[in-house]
Amino acid sequence: MAARRSGLDRGTRLLLEMGRITRDNQGRDDALSRIAGLMLRSFKVEAVAILVYDQPSRSAYVSASASVREDRTIISPDITLRVTHDSVLSSVLLAPDKPLFMKERRHDPVLGEPPFEAMIxxxxxxxxxxxxxVLLAGSGKTISRLQPELLMAVAGHASIIADRAQLMESLRRSDEQNRMFAENAQDMVFILDRGGRFLYVNPVCRDILGYEPDEIIGSYFGEFVTAECWAATTAVVKKAVSERKRNVEYSWVIQRKDGEYATLHVRASLVYRDFDLYRHQGIARDPSTENRLKEQLVRRDRELSQSRSRAERMREYLAVANMAQEEERARIARDIHDGSVQYLVAMRRRLDLFKREYLKGSPSAAGREALEDIDSLLDTAVKDLREFARNLRPPVLDDFGLVSACEWLADQTEKEGIRVVFAPTGDIRRLSEEVEVTAFRVVQESLANAAKHSRATRVEVSLQFLPEELKVVVRDNGRGFVVPEGVGALGRAGQMGLVGMFERAEMMGGKIDLQSSPGKGTVLTVSIPLKTASRE
Incomplete structure (x- = not known):
């Protein structure tokens, strides 16, 4: 029973840690690497690998790999595998509703022969x-003790985190390009990799340089500009990278295909990944072609509109991913309530029967004490699991709506010793699921911040049901803080909860205003437009 409770505790901690990863603004591979490390420690296995599967190409990319010993891994990371019909991976594709145990060491045509006694x-x-x-390997005893339901829940949550990270990364790239188009009058648009090789150049290069795009892409920019320009450009970029600047300007004297030289003025943006230069993209403008530039502005405006449309669709996809995450949280909460909690309740009843029979005899004091300890542990396990399930997705939100759910949050926060004043106003009614979930998560995160970080003794929560929007205002009397400028600065400051609130509000087309200063508390105001019909 102690092992059972230990497994449940490990699973609870793992899912909570994965919830934190969901709020972090990380790339897919970084997020999955963190998850692999968490699973390695939580399940006490010898190795973990996470593969991302692409159905059209039937290939699997090894996104993350972690192991206790560096010389004993399931498979090396950062490689792509072709999934053949005789692989264990194909067997899992045919029966995706449960894990597949490999209780003995054997050769697989895709994975090879991992050096472990058993694998799942x-x-x-x-x-x-x-x-x-998700592949976990270790001793047969360790692997056989893993709980399939918990593994499926963890893997499902990992899938949502991976999808969300991929969408966020695509959206960031799209936004970076959109900003460049919006801030600069465009001529020859190009993208260089960190080494100065052309990854992309638009067809305008044909008019300016006489080259087709395919003749330039893949070549280094130094092959076209003079030696003096190559040295000057390299010096400007290196200096900008050392100072973490994002925008640079320089000139190119570049040789056309017909042998003549043209002078281009370049305005470029530097794109970073972590602390290193990732890409260098910009616009090269020929000052002598103003008339041609004016003609192209109309076309550029149309391209910008299309790019913004793609960004809007990406935000819609991201909103769908968040709703899928909420649905998964609700499913996990139901599974815990209907599965693990019920098993523990049944165990408690059997223990009561045993206890009555046992106490009819003459039990020792140690025996009585052991029974009481078991009784107490079962009560604690049931209580903790029920609390965890409620925090994942409280049933009151789905059953009774946002106002009742916020009242429940207020009651939970007051248990931490903080006075919460909750005041809904206006035409109180059920709203669309997306609006209610977004507002609930905003209030939940705000109250959690007040309890954990702000040292507040009083929090006021207001829900204002207006005809065309829902306004959420959370005010506390805590210690306050200096508000960083922009969402990116919040992330760098480690305030990922606030980053998550900004992202949720933006996806709903809403506005968020954060006011705070040291010693003066914090006021958070979120306005969410009511685009969809209310629920009766």
Whole structure:
């Protein structure tokens, strides 16, 4: 029973840690690497690997790999594998509703022969599609003790985190390009990799330089500009990188295909990944072609509109991913309540029967004490699991709506010794699921911050039901802080909860205002437009 409770505690901690990863603004591979490390420690296995599966190409990319010993891994990371029909991965694709145990060491045509006694392959399922695989390896005893339901829940959550990270990364790239188009009058648009090689150049290069795009892409910019320009450009970029600047300007004297030289003025943006230069993209303008530039502005405006449309669709996809995450949280909460909690309740009843029979005899004091300890542990396990399930997705939100859910949050926060004043106003009614979930998460995160960080003794929560928007105002009397400028600065300051609130409000087309200063508390105001019909 102690092992059972230990497993449940490990699973609870793991899911909570994964919830924190969801709020972090990380790339897919970084997020999955953190998850692999968490699973390695939580399940006490010898190695973990996470593969991202692409159904059209039937290939699996090894996104993360972690192991206790560096010389004993399931498979090396950062490689792509072709999934053949005779592989264990294909067997999992055919039965994606449960993990596949490999109780003995054997050769696999895709994975080879991992140096472990036993292994389990868990499908990562998003909606109805398999998006990847989680592989755990170790001794037969350790692998056989893993709980399939918990593994499926963890793998499903990992799939959602991976999808969300991929969408966020695509959205960031799209936004970076949109900003460049919006801030600069465009001529020859190009993208260089960190080494100065052309990754992209638009067809305007044909008019300016006489080259087709395919003749330039893949070549280094130094092959076209004079030696003096190459040295000057390299010096400008290196200096900008050392100072973490994002925008640079320089000139190119570049040789056309017909042998003549043209002078281009370049305005470029530097794109960083972590602390290193990732890409260098910009616009090269020929000052002598103003008339041609004016003609192209109309076309550029149209391209900008299309790019913004793609960004809007990406935000819609991200909103769908967040709703899928909420649905997964609700499913996990139901599974815990209907599965693990019920097993513990049944165990408690059997223990009561045993206790009555046992106490009819003449039990020792140690025996009585042991029974009381078991009784107490079961009560604590049931209580903790129920609390965890409620925090994942409180049933009151789905059953009774936002106002009742916020009242429940207020009651929970007051247990921490903080006075909460909750005041809903206006035409109180049920709203769309997306609006209610967004507002609930904003209030939940705000109250959690007040309890954990602000040292507040009083929090006021207001829900204003207006005809065209829902306004959420959370005010506390805590210690306050200096508000960083921009969402990116919040992330660098480690305030990922606030970053998550900004992202949720933006996806709903809403506005968020954060006011705070040291010693003067904090006021958070979120306005969410009511685009969809209310629920009766």
């Amino acid at each position: 392959v868990v499908p990562m399922v998003s909606t109805e599609d398999v998006t990847g695989f």
